[in-house]
Amino acid sequence: MARLHFFEFEDQSWFPGLLRAQMTDYLVYAVRQLRSFPSYAASRLAPALRARGQRRLVDLGSGSGGVMPEVVRALADEQGIQAGALLTDRYPHGAHAAEVREEPTGRVDFHPDPVDATHVPADLHGVRTLFLSFHHFRPEPAREILADAVRAGSGIAIFELTERRLISILGSVPGIPVMVLLLTPFMRPFQWSRLLFTYLLPILPFLIFWDGLVSHLRTYSVAELEQLVAELDAPDWHWDVRRERLPGMPAACTSLVGYPRADPAPESASSTSRS
Ligand SMILES: C[S@@+](CC[C@H](N)C(=O)[O-])C[C@H]1O[C@@H](n2cnc3c(N)ncnc32)[C@H](O)[C@@H]1O
Secondary structure: OOOOOOOOHHHOOOOOHHHHHHHHHHHHHHHHOOOOHHHHHHHHHHHHHHHOOOOEEEEOOOOOOOOHHHHHHHHHHHHOOOOEEEEOOOOOOHHHOHHHHOOOOOOEEEOOOOOOOOOOOOOOOOEEEEEOOHHHOOHHHHHHHHHHHHHHOOOEEEEEOOOOOHHHHHHHOOOHHHHHHHHHHHOOOOOHHHHHHHHHOOHHHHHHHHHHHHHHHHOOOHHHHHHHHHOOOOOOEEEEEEEEEOOOOOOEEEEEEEEEOOOOOOOOOOEEEOO
């Protein structure tokens, strides 16, 4: 299936911030049900952090924070890496997200100013991460995001749960409105506006359905990510692209992890592995 870059509401500067926040809040709540995802992400991030002893993640397109608080805890508890994370977004609204505010290690912060993932400020150092947000970028800016991480020497990791395959789309997208209706009463903090836009004027089920469908249609395949990597000038970098099932979950994750080798060898070629 060819990649289709249809319109997503979340990308629009005119889109009301309240609805944007409620959509990304839902995403956090839904993805947190995939219990093994943070541990999986931590295991994929650990080599990038260890390669050059880095201890900071700079997350791009963070929305309401995603599962970053859980990833930071999994890095500490399961990988022995005491890392911190700076969450950023082009439309920053996640600073008040309960999971970020109440994160017990205090090592997860939200950057208050807008950060466009295609123009990361030079003073934001750390391994760059994009959770469920790389599909927002067409191939040229997507390549530039990878190239800029290489220039910054920082390492980069991308995680996508959506997939551009009919079986994946049919298996998850039609159920989105029902899931929104079922999960909303359990979301915290409680907001009357969330109930209003879910049950009385049910636009959130539609908005989340639409952006979910378009996210699937935009998601890069393993082969396309490998192609983007192959076009980079990064001979001393290690690259690992794969799609694999999340342990114990009825879901899979496409991920790309790239980082400068700890001991760069001038003659070495970049390596790409997939499973
Ligand atoms: C699908 S949400 C993912 C949120 C979060 N990473 C998570 O896992 O829940 C995508 C986010 O990307 C942000 N975004 C879209 N275009 C962006 C850009 N050019 N630069 C930075 N963030 C962007 C949107 O505002 C939105 O918050």
